[in-house]
Amino acid sequence: xxxIGEDALVVFSGGQxxxxxxFWALARFRKVMAVTFxxxxxxxxxxxxxRRIAADLGVEHQVLxxxxxxxxxxxSLTRMDIPVDxxxxxxxxxxxxxxxxxxxxxxxxxxxxxxxxxIRHIVTGVCETDFSxxxxxxxxxxxxxxxxxxxxxxxxxxxxxxxxxxxxxxxWGLADSLGRLDYVxxxxxxxxxxxxGDGCGHCPACTLRRQGxxxxxxxxxxx
Amino acid sequence: xxxIGEDALVVFSGGQxxxxxxFWALARFRKVMAVTFxxxxxxxxxxxxxRRIAADLGVEHQVLxxxxxxxxxxxSLTRMDIPVDxxxxxxxxxxxxxxxxxxxxxxxxxxxxxxxxxIRHIVTGVCETDFSxxxxxxxxxxxxxxxxxxxxxxxxxxxxxxxxxxxxxxxWGLADSLGRLDYVxxxxxxxxxxxxGDGCGHCPACTLRRQGxxxxxxxxxxx
Numbered sequence: 001x002x003x004i005g006e007d008a009l010v011v012f013s014g015g016q017x018x019x020x021x022x023f024w025a026l027a028r029f030r031k032v033m034a035v036t037f038x039x040x041x042x043x044x045x046x047x048x049x050x051r052r053i054a055a056d057l058g059v060e061h062q063v064l065x066x067x068x069x070x071x072x073x074x075x076s077l078t079r080m081d082i083p084v085d086x087x088x089x090x091x092x093x094x095x096x097x098x099x100x101x102x103x104x105x106x107x108x109x110x111x112x113x114x115x116x117x118x119i120r121h122i123v124t125g126v127c128e129t130d131f132s133x134x135x136x137x138x139x140x141x142x143x144x145x146x147x148x149x150x151x152x153x154x155x156x157x158x159x160x161x162x163x164x165x166x167x168x169x170x171x172w173g174l175a176d177s178l179g180r181l182d183y184v185x186x187x188x189x190x191x192x193x194x195x196x197g198d199g200c201g202h203c204p205a206c207t208l209r210r211q212g213x214x215x216x217x218x219x220x221x222x223x
Numbered sequence: 224x225x226x227i228g229e230d231a232l233v234v235f236s237g238g239q240x241x242x243x244x245x246f247w248a249l250a251r252f253r254k255v256m257a258v259t260f261x262x263x264x265x266x267x268x269x270x271x272x273x274r275r276i277a278a279d280l281g282v283e284h285q286v287l288x289x290x291x292x293x294x295x296x297x298x299s300l301t302r303m304d305i306p307v308d309x310x311x312x313x314x315x316x317x318x319x320x321x322x323x324x325x326x327x328x329x330x331x332x333x334x335x336x337x338x339x340x341x342i343r344h345i346v347t348g349v350c351e352t353d354f355s356x357x358x359x360x361x362x363x364x365x366x367x368x369x370x371x372x373x374x375x376x377x378x379x380x381x382x383x384x385x386x387x388x389x390x391x392x393x394x395w396g397l398a399d400s401l402g403r404l405d406y407v408x409x410x411x412x413x414x415x416x417x418x419x420g421d422g423c424g425h426c427p428a429c430t431l432r433r434q435g436x437x438x439x440x441x442x443x444x445x446x
Contacts, residue, residue, distance in 0.1 A: 064295075068288055072335050101335045104375040108331060112295050112324045136375040148371040152327040152359040 008121035009114040014050030017125035039066035045194040103136040168212025231344035237273030240348035262289035268417040326359040391435025
């Protein structure tokens with residue numbers, strides 16, 4: 001992969017997608033830093049996982065307290081008394097874990113952090129492919145946000161979305177092509193029940209992750 | 224003024240500009256609510272002033288805790304140990320009270336609050352005219368943000384900026400045309416030293432406010 005002689009900031013949760021983005025950025029940019037948003041997740045394990053991975057990879061890591069999101073839109077990700085929607089998102093309705101405009105806020109905070117560090121490249125794992133139903137994960141939104149951020153801060157940000165058009169199997173393939181499939185498989189946390197690696201095995205996040213991995217491994221074998 | 228049969232949310236600080244916007248919105252929309260951002264201002268008096276005006280006008284009012292901004296960009300507005308820049312902004316450099324991207328964050332939070340209440344009209348007192356030097360107060364930024372917000376939340380927000388092309392004297396004129404010049408003069412807080420109405424009289428905010436008022440009153444007399 002062609003190296004870019006500039007720095008990048010990765011929006012990083014410690015999950016499969018953003019960890020793959022972190023490896024993608026490490027292969028591509030001169031220096032990489034990561035930012036994680038702590039918004040009262042059901043599982044503090046996610047933040048701990050992100051911290052462990054960043055420390056392990058020697059990546060400068062900033063965790064921002066976003067507890068104020070709870071003021072806006074109580075939902076199942078931020079309040080213990082509302083159950084997580086067990087259904088796999090179908091691409092039509094937005095799942096009940098949705099905090100309206102959350103991704104836009106995160107990317108805007110990331111941009112502020114980035115500019116403070118003199119960084120204009122921002123990498124995010126958002127993706128249109130897996131039917132999340134979140135309007136602020138769409139490519140057209142990210143492009144519009146890029147322009148708005150540049151105007152807001154008089155700066156030349158470049159938003160990178162290496163997973164935008166990949167499905168879960170292809171995301172595993174990207175990790176594999178970076179030589180990091182085993183790391184991503186063993187060290188990242190996607191499971192709604194807070195269990196790293198292969199997770200609890202039965203929540204919607206584990207199901208999607210396992211299906212993607214199985215599909216990727218099957219396609220690799222058949223090549 | 225033509226009434227619009229819909230509701231509006233006003234970004235409201237209790238200062239001259241946003242209070243004038245509040246009266247503008249009350250004259251124009253069916254129902255109006257206000258949102259204030261508490262980001263550890265030097266003067267809690269500002270928040271108290273906003274609460275008093277909203278209560279006095281019978282406007283539903285939400286105060287959002289934005290203390291997390293302090294994590295990003297310590298500066299003279301949010302930390303007591305850095306003196307306020309005494310110079311009047313000259314339109315070239317940004318004053319040291321600047322929190323990078325702050326207005327973009329506030330408007331994004333305002334949009335989230337608005338949609339939660341089923342409101343699509345958002346009114347803000349940002350203005351290009353008074354040489355603030357903030358890129359996220361420019362008209363082109365607000366228009367770009369409007370598109371980005373609509374994409375982010377799949378909603379038809381309409382951002383209104385009644386003060387965009389007015390100078391301070393014309394803003395007093397707008398309050399006067401709404402029959403509210405005396406209210407805005409007596410009840411709002413602009414002064415850096417936390418004194419409502421005509422203020423301390425010698426800080427840069429008081430100087431600008433007084434010059435604008437004097438210019439407006441002189442022009443009214445000469446008509």
